[in-house]
Amino acid sequence: MPKIVMKKIRIRPTTAHRHKDAWHVKGHEMRTKSGKIVYVRPHIAQAHEKVYHEQGKELKRPELRYGGHFDEVAQKIAKEYEKKGYSKKEAEEIGKKTAGNIYRYKLAKDYKRR
Numbered sequence: 001m002p003k004i005v006m007k008k009i010r011i012r013p014t015t016a017h018r019h020k021d022a023w024h025v026k027g028h029e030m031r032t033k034s035g036k037i038v039y040v041r042p043h044i045a046q047a048h049e050k051v052y053h054e055q056g057k058e059l060k061r062p063e064l065r066y067g068g069h070f071d072e073v074a075q076k077i078a079k080e081y082e083k084k085g086y087s088k089k090e091a092e093e094i095g096k097k098t099a100g101n102i103y104r105y106k107l108a109k110d111y112k113r114r
Contacts, residue, residue: 013056
């Protein structure tokens with residue numbers, strides 16, 4: 001049976017710089033608050049560099065997990081393949097791969113239910 005485990009994630013504090021050197025502004029007309037129309041000539045606008053600090057955070061993320069038993073399942077499958085005539089090494093590889101596929105299948109099935 002799956003259980004939801006809350007996993008803590010730590011995000012480091014960062015300092016970010018945002019700036020755009022300069023850009024061209026086309027000539028255009030603007031209307032003032034009083035209603036007068038003013039023409040603004042084409043010009044180059046410049047932005048100021050902004051620096052802002054992002055604090056570190058600790059988030060809790062829910063994860064769906066199953067209660068272990070991976071090795072037990074893999075060994076059980078490996079024993080069945082050894083009885084069928086596979087070598088011990090081949091049977092162990094098949095057991096691990098099959099146990100992994102079972103785990104992923106269960107995980108996908110439970111995520112679809114949510």
